[in-house]
Amino acid sequence: MNQPLHERASAVLAKVMDLPSEKAKQLILQECADDSALLQEVMTLFNEFSLEQEQSTEPTPNKTETASKIKVQKLDSIFVKSKAHYDFFSKKGPRMVLAFTVLLLLIVLGEFVRSSIKRVIINSELEEKVALLETTRQVMLDWIDFEKERLQRVAQDDFVITLVQNLNNISDQDLTPTERDQLLLSLSNKLRRLEKTANFEYLGILHLDVPEVQLSTVMATDSTLSIFNDLKVGEGFYAHYNELKRGETIFVPPLHDREAGYDVPEDFKGSANCIFGTPVKNDQGQTIAYLYSISMPQNQFSKIFNIAHHGRSSEIYALDNEGRMVSESRFIKDIKPTLLLDSGKYHTAVYNLELLNPGGNILEGYVPDVPRFQWPFTEVVQDIQAHLIKRDSVFSGGIHSAYRDYRGIMVVGAWLWLPEYDFGMIAEEDEEEVLSMMWHFDLILGVFYLIIAVLLYLLYNSNIDLARFSKKIHQLDQLGQYRLIEKIGEGGFGEVHKAEHSLLRLPVAVKMLKKNIADQEAIARFEKEVAITSMLKHPNTINVFDFGTTEQGVFYYVMEFIDGLPLDKVLKMHEPFPIERCISILKQVCYSLQEAHQMNFVHRDIKPMNIMISQLGGAYDHVKLLDFGLVKDLDVATELQTQAGKIGGTPxxxxxxxxxDPFNNDARVDIYSLGALGLYMLSGKYLVELISQKVFAGDQTMNADYRNRLIEREDVPEDLKNILMECVRFDPEKRVQHVEQIIMVLETLEREYPWSRTDAQNWWKTYEVYG
Known part of the structure; x- marks a missing residue:
């Protein structure tokens, strides 16, 4: 604040200090004119010096006169720079709407940013997948070219040419089956040795003129021929056989055995192979047969894709135009036991796994509701097939959102098709791993939302600008000169708040009648509680300082604030409750009741929650009896506050x-409650619980001997036990008649069972450290 502004504001304030309220306001407006900064400064000083406070001597309508009542009038709207600004920010409702609107907009904005970042990550991942597929494609083509060249070199070797010529001679000779098999076995063994020397998995020779196998090493041994000898070529391989006849060297991507040849043995109908083939020519350059090699797709073919795998979920695999996987799955061990491979029926995914979407994570036990033939293809396969059907020359692409793969897991994927070999490749990675970095953004976004929420909360609860003064004046207007701090308790009729005297800064407790029950009866009861409590002066009784009614008609009274613990909480922390402490507390409660009974007042609601234990000013375990809201004045024959069917108190x-009989009340009802309280302190159980235990054990009435056995603690003295049992007799005439009788017993017992100041002090120190 600059000094000239403060000096001018002080000068204006000096002119109005001795003026009445309304004249002071008018003069302030005149002096400040259009200077909003000066007006605000004068307003702040005006409020700080409490120029608007006036003492009210008006009596409460239809009520007893209040001891003191502070009337504070609100500043008029003339102090508001902008009426719309004041109306909006001075009320919590509009501030709440503003806070939630801002928070909602930020959430929408945050979600938009998050979605944008997610799309960027996925698109970036798709670009990486496409690049990885292109690299894999090149590696695949290099491998195919290498295998073709290797097979061509072998086919040009004299050893192979001679072997084929001998094989053709055997076919031209008229031999018995046994003679033919013996000659073929010799050639088969030579071919097997070549296979091992040249490092092929399997070798075979196709007939020049007939599409069938002349000689094969598959399943052949030194003493047996291959079961694939004389096998006719199937429809799936026939087109490739014609390519051989045209003199080409061919590569056949993984082809199912039932499509590669007719009458394939049953054991091989679940397998597939990659096939390379090339013509074998004699010295004159004439083709005399076709040499082919077989490579199982689970081996070298699948290893090419394995090189590109990274992370824990990245996978590249091959598929044919019918949506079948034709390379080995990276997750073959995981999917073998599942229904994807018929629970272990097949040992490989090649040609045994269709790329279908099961609708849920199969690896986590999901079981689809529909049979497999109704499952759709995964989205990436559908995209591939759509382009193949259109023949639009689009041979690569990607899905720009997560989808479920053949395992039912959400993945991000791209694809590439090799039209020259009529198979494709798919690269996929689990969405969770792709978006693993999103948790960093989510963490930052969460912290940002938290900060914004805290700021909005402060906005909602703050009294910014002029609203701050309005709220303070409103609080004073409600409770006179007392400022509420926090609510510390609530009952059926009223609420108790911790408060502070505005000038003395004295902590007090303010009890206010709830607005929803502020009828004639409730107000009369509240006033009676104040009137009676204020007449009681014993140190063990709560003190009442002040009472009044706000301009809104809310009745309240002000009492001393006890910084302590209710007895019910102390009992839970100090188990078992010491005999000495029980005697000390009961005695102090009796002292409070003794004064009340002598003035013909009955408390009628003695219970642990209404007994406060404190240690203020070094007076450890000092007892205060609270809540005289149910006090009955024995001098009044009939009370308006007690109506038929309404019984106050704790059953x-x-x-x-x-x-x-709610109307038949005297001091002996407090005697009964004292006895029940003492039994509760010693046993931790209510009287009705103690009686129920004995009744269920076989004792029938209160007059039985079990009365003396309600308290099973052996350390309880007989005198204490007897006086408590005499207090809880059902018949008031047989009950202890005066609280003085209890006091005499307790004072006698106290000499034998003293609860010293040191004992109390030690307990409070322990509570303060560990409580």
């Missing part, structure tokens, strides 16, 4: 006669 500590 667990209530004397039986109060339940039978």
């Amino acid at each position: 667990l500590f209530m004397a039986p006669e109060r339940i039978r």
Whole structure:
């Protein structure tokens, strides 16, 4: 704040200090004119010096006169620079709407940014997948060219040419089957040795004129021929056989055995092979047969894709135009036991796994509701087939959102098709791994939302600008000169708040009547509680300082604030409750009741929650009896506050006669509650629980001997036990008649069972450290 502004504001304030409120306001407006900064500064000083506070001496309508009542009038709208600004920010409702609107907009914006980042990551991943597929394609083509050249070199070797010529001679000779098999076995063994020397998996020779196998090493041994000898070529391989006849060297991507040849043995109908083939020519350059090699796709073919695998979920695999996987799955061990491979029926995914979407994660036990033939292809396969059907010359692509793969897991994937060999490749990676870096963004976004939420909360609860003054004045207007701090308790009729005297800064407790029950009866009861409590002066009784009614008609009274613990909480922390402490607390409660009874007042609601234990000013375990809201004045014959069918108090500590006849109350109802309280302190159980245990054990009435056995603690002295049992007799005439009798017993017992200041001090120190 600059000094000239403050000096001018002080000068204006000096002119109005001795003026009445309304004249002071008018003069402030005149002096400040259009200078909003000066007006705000003068307003701040005006509020700080409490120029608007006036003492009210008006009596409460239809009520007893209040002890003191502070009337504070609100500043008029003339202090508001902008009426719309004031109306909006001075109320929590509009501030809440603003806070939620801002938060909603930020959430929408955050989700938009998050979605954009997610799309960027996925698109970047797709570009990487496409590049990886192109690299894999090149490696695949290099491998194909290498295998072709290797097979061509072998086919040009004199050893192979001679072997084929001998094989053709055998076919031209008229031999018996046995003679023919013996000659073929010799050639088969030579071919097997060549296979091992040249490092092929399997070799074979196709007939020049007839599309069938002349000689094969598959399943052949030193003493047996291959079962594939004389096998006719199937429809799937026939087109490639014609390519051989045209003199070409061919590569056949993984082809199922039932498509490669007719009458394939049953054991091989679940397998597939990659096939390379080339013509064998004699010295004159004439083709005399076709040499072919077989490579199982689970081996070298699949290894090419394995090189590109990275992370824990990245996978590249091959597929044919019918949507079948023709390379080995990276997750073959995981999917073998599942229904994808008929629970272990097949040992490989090649040609045994269709790339279908099961609709859920099969690896986590998901079981589709529909049979497999109704499953759709995965989205990436559908995209491939759509382009193949259109013949639009598009041979690569990607899915720009996550989809479920053949395992039912959400993945991100791209594809590439090799039209020259009529098979394709798919590269996929689990969405969770692709978006693994998103958790960093989510963390930052979450922190950002948290900061914004805290700021909006502060906005909602703050009194910015002029609203700050409005709220302070409103609080003073509600409770006179007392400022509420926090709510510390609530009952059926009222709420208790911790408060502070605006000038003295004295902590107090303010009890306010709830607005929704502020009828004539409730207000009368509240006033009676104040009037009676204020007449009681004993140190063990709560002190009442002030009471009044706000301009809104809310009745309240002000009492001393006890910084302590209710007895019910102390009992839970200090188990078992010491005999000495029980005697000390009961005695102090009796002292409070003794004064009340002498003035013909009955508390009627003695219970642990209404007994406060404190240690203020070094007075450890000092007892205060609270809540005289149910006090009955024995001098009044009939109370307006007690109506038929309404019984105040806590049933667990209530004397039986109060339940039978609410109008028949005297000091002995407090005697009964004292006994029930003492039993609860010693046993930790309510009286009704103690009686129920004995009744269920076989004792029938209160007059039985079990009365003396309600308290099973052996350390309880007989005198204490007896006086408590005498207090809880159902018949008021047989009950202890005066609280003085209890005090005499307790004072006598206290000499034998003292609860010293040191004992109390040690407990409070322990509570403060560990409580």
